[in-house]
Amino acid sequence: MRSAPNVFPADPRDHDRDSVAGDRGTGGAGKEVAGAARPVLCRFTVHHRLLKPYEYEQVFTATGQRRVPGAASVPAPPPGSGYQSSSGGVMLRARRNGGDLPRLGLIISKKSIKRAVDRNRVKRTTRESFRLCQGRLSGLDVVIMSRAGLGELSGPALRAILDKHWDALARWMERWKKA
RNA sequence: GGAGUUGGCCAGACAGCCGCUGUUGCCGCAAGGUAAUAGAGGAAAGUCCGGGCUCCGCAGGGCAGGGUGCCAGGUAACACCUGGGAGGCGUGAGCCUAUGGAAAGUGCCACAGAAAAUAUACCGCCGAUGUGCCGUAAGGCGCAGGUAAGGGUGAAAUGGUGCGGUAAGAGCGCACCGCGCGACUGGUAACAGGCGUGGCAGGGAAAACCCCACCCGGAGCAAGACCAAAUAGGGGAACGAUAGUGCGGCCCGCACUGUUCCCGGGUAGGUUGCUUGAGGUGUACGGUGACGUGCAUCCCAGAUGAAUGGCUGUCCAUGACAGAACCCGGCUUAUCGGCCAACUCUUUUU
Numbered sequence: 001m002r003s004a005p006n007v008f009p010a011d012p013r014d015h016d017r018d019s020v021a022g023d024r025g026t027g028g029a030g031k032e033v034a035g036a037a038r039p040v041l042c043r044f045t046v047h048h049r050l051l052k053p054y055e056y057e058q059v060f061t062a063t064g065q066r067r068v069p070g071a072a073s074v075p076a077p078p079p080g081s082g083y084q085s086s087s088g089g090v091m092l093r094a095r096r097n098g099g100d101l102p103r104l105g106l107i108i109s110k111k112s113i114k115r116a117v118d119r120n121r122v123k124r125t126t127r128e129s130f131r132l133c134q135g136r137l138s139g140l141d142v143v144i145m146s147r148a149g150l151g152e153l154s155g156p157a158l159r160a161i162l163d164k165h166w167d168a169l170a171r172w173m174e175r176w177k178k179a
Numbered sequence: 180g181g182a183g184u185u186g187g188c189c190a191g192a193c194a195g196c197c198g199c200u201g202u203u204g205c206c207g208c209a210a211g212g213u214a215a216u217a218g219a220g221g222a223a224a225g226u227c228c229g230g231g232c233u234c235c236g237c238a239g240g241g242c243a244g245g246g247u248g249c250c251a252g253g254u255a256a257c258a259c260c261u262g263g264g265a266g267g268c269g270u271g272a273g274c275c276u277a278u279g280g281a282a283a284g285u286g287c288c289a290c291a292g293a294a295a296a297u298a299u300a301c302c303g304c305c306g307a308u309g310u311g312c313c314g315u316a317a318g319g320c321g322c323a324g325g326u327a328a329g330g331g332u333g334a335a336a337u338g339g340u341g342c343g344g345u346a347a348g349a350g351c352g353c354a355c356c357g358c359g360c361g362a363c364u365g366g367u368a369a370c371a372g373g374c375g376u377g378g379c380a381g382g383g384a385a386a387a388c389c390c391c392a393c394c395c396g397g398a399g400c401a402a403g404a405c406c407a408a409a410u411a412g413g414g415g416a417a418c419g420a421u422a423g424u425g426c427g428g429c430c431c432g433c434a435c436u437g438u439u440c441c442c443g444g445g446u447a448g449g450u451u452g453c454u455u456g457a458g459g460u461g462u463a464c465g466g467u468g469a470c471g472u473g474c475a476u477c478c479c480a481g482a483u484g485a486a487u488g489g490c491u492g493u494c495c496a497u498g499a500c501a502g503a504a505c506c507c508g509g510c511u512u513a514u515c516g517g518c519c520a521a522c523u524c525u526u527u528u529u
Contacts, residue, residue: 115502127488
């Protein structure tokens with residue numbers, strides 16, 4: 001016993017959300033205008049995260065580092081599909097995942113940042129920065145690792161470091177698209 | 180007003196925008212969308228105790244090992260809390276105490292000191308008693324010996340003060356204090372009080388072993404339970420007028436191979452355990468109190484590569500220590516600043 005008129009306008013809205021590059025937000029009703037005015041790109045859900053050890057392993061294999069010797073389940077990547085950089089206590093590794101969504105994984109070790117409060121703060125700041133920059137990082141799996149001393153940085157300082165990383169990564173992605 | 184003691188409370192506030200996780204409603208086949216709502220702490224920490232819960236096991240007794248240690252109560256339980264006793268600190272409110280036994284035994288106590296435990300004679304005092312010598316004598320000098328008052332050493336040296344006593348001294352005698360023992364009185368008890376009695380038993384350490392009393396199974400949510408690809412391949416059933424191989428001269432038959440189904444197993448992964456609880460708040464009653472009982476009312480984080488955040492503005496005037504991971508009760512440690520209540524001391528005024 002579902003009301004038929006409600007079904008119809010809900011469908012196109014859903015498609016807008018799913019397609020990342022969708023730029024046709026000009027709907028008819030007032031509610032839909034408010035919904036389209038929101039920056040749709042700045043969400044951060046479960047699908048934006050690396051969840052399984054296998055997914056982390058793919059990134060490490062693509063950047064030429066095999067962490068677990070027995071991880072034979074990861075197929076050998078084509079050359080040039082991975083990217084890595086390191087500066088300011090932040091190590092970044094990335095690979096193309098073949099899809100549109102960017103995905104983020106965090107490895108913040110207890111060894112590098114001692115206090116749980118600092119670890120949580122670094123994770124939150126990194127996620128927030130990734131969330132705001134994800135429009136330039138589509139189709140990438142990114143893993144952020146921490147080095148010692150990262151816990152002493154303030155929020156703005158950490159954000160500046162991450163912005164540099166995102167810039168470099170986006171440039172690398174542009175070059176690959178032209179080639 | 181100043182100084183302080185105890186107990187309790189808060190842990191920047193507000194607004195806007197963008198995000199995250201759970202729950203509920205609606206929409207959607209689903210993925211998901213949308214609205215509402217909730218979303219770290221007083222210590223969430225250290226993991227030092229005590230429990231619940233789970234599995235192993237079945238715990239009745241003994242041994243070993245470990246824990247606790249004045250008494251009574253509270254509690255699910257405790258090493259916690261409350262009340263009391265004893266000792267100590269403080270003018271006081273109050274605070275502190277690893278607070279059973281060292282005359283059951285074994286062992287230890289550096290240095291110093293004569294001696295560190297059956298006490299002892301280094302200095303000192305005496306030399307009444309016995310005796311040697313000198314002297315007419317009074318007496319003197321010695322020896323045997325007496326002595327624990329005084330000195331010195333030490334953390335600690337056979338209880339302290341006073342009087343008597345003596346050759347000098349000594350619980351040798353006496354008084355008071357301290358100590359031990361005995362019965363009595365008060366108290367549930369720890370203990371206290373006075374009475375009688377004993378001349379006094381000797382330092383520390385039980386966080387050395389030990390003795391006494393009481394208590395204690397082990398491992399922990401990565402506990403455990405369930406679903407279950409792939410791979411390996413165990414068991415059972417059914418199907419075989421007919422297949423293949425082996426046994427056999429042949430048939431029946433037997434063994435293995437076959438197809439289908441079921442069971443078992445449990446890896447990757449997933450679900451659950453997972454938050455309604457020795458729960459909070461209010462109130463009445465009982466109790467000095469910890470707390471208990473009754474009634475009413477509320478639902479108050481539940482992530483799992485791990486949510487509770489970011490930016491901007493205003494104000495107070497710069498916000499410390501710090502982040503749940505099965506859950507409770509405690510302890511300990513870290514901590515910027517502030518508020519409230521009760522009480523104490525002191526100054527001034529009335």
